[in-house]
Amino acid sequence: MSTVKYILFDAANTLIHKPSLWHNYSNVLKKEGYNFPIQELKNKHKILSEFIKFPDVTSQEFYSEFNKELLRALGIVETPELLDHIFNACKYLPWEVFDDVMQLTNFKNFDLGVLSNFNASLRCLLKEKLPEINFKHIIISEEEGVSKPNIEFFERAVQKIGLKPNEILYIGDSLKLDIIPALQLGFKVKLIDRDGTYLMSKYRIETLEHCIQNNTCE
Template identity: 30%
Template sequence: MKKKVIFFDAGETLVYRNPSLLEISYRFLKREGYKISKNILSDILNNCAIKMKPLVESAKIADSKKWAIYIEMVFKKLKIKNKIVMNNLREHLKQGTSFRPFPGIKKLLFGLKRKGFKLGVISNASNSLYDILKRTGLSSFFDVIIVSEEVGCEKPDVRIFKKALNFLKIKPYEAVFIGDNFIADIIGAKKAGITPVWLQRKSKNNEFSYSGNAGKEVYKIRKVTDIIKLIKSEEWN
């Protein structure tokens, strides 16, 4: 069946943090007067992410709450009790000023638009994503941008996918969704009847993207630009 629309996740699919979460947190805490070894901070960030895994994979917690719990866990491990500093770091991260587009993304989106595809973003994110996509020069490529904070539901809830489908007036089988998170993106898209493409990028930046058993029926790619190969395959035409 010929595809008409390609939806993308945002974080770690279209954009990534540069500097990383580790570097941002290290610099922020240093400015606040906390002298912490970067190696120790790195270990704490990674260990807390691992402890968050069951909670995240249950898909029963909102993205905003997930980050609040994560940062609180990190500060507890650091033995920093100043909640003002903790909340300021969380707000700083929420603004997403360090996000950058992955190499080749703009060229890919431009090429997909020229091929006649409609493009969209479906993301578990705060409304600051609109500013992030605008600042990175990506927003103009998309026909629809659905942000969980605005619509009141998150992936893998099928409602957030249906909002995007309804906006573009297309059927689920006419759409593809590309994302890196197995539960939110792959399971969510499948439940909504959308063809999922699992981005298995080797990245150190994604704290909450965990593996899963997708099955042979799920397309897998190593980088977003690999989507071109799938488009050219007979299965998509």
């Protein structure tokens, strides 16, 4: 069995997230008379994200279509006004780092990298939010012209890293975008699932501390 030599991470909702999104979204719905637990919003959003691919650069048009489907999944008939209220409440929210990500500085045995469907601003964002962590490679879909779940995106990562796929561990939050194509290429994988959406997945970890505490991700 090959030993992991390199850990490759997804970015959005694996390393970074927008924590104020759920509070803002919930408040808009409450004003319309809908009181949903934030956990339900997160779970419905996660499942819907497995079917609707986010573009590298999002727009109001994209979010209106996405939120229309999310509202319907919650049993709400959308209106143009409601869609506008949600967009205005949730646009331009700051990215923050998950608490457990700060402990990646404790990894001693692995090189670290990022493979993400994102725009070119990701490098500056990671440098700002995680200045202590040295990512050897940051591979971004907008720059490569190919994105997950296209297996070519993962193949390019293998070429840049210079290791065999089974010497690389890929950690992401999406079955469709991260886990399935990484498995197809031969990566080792972990599904980061902090909100308990995929409780029965054999690849699931609840926190990055699962790896960090033992300095191993086998």
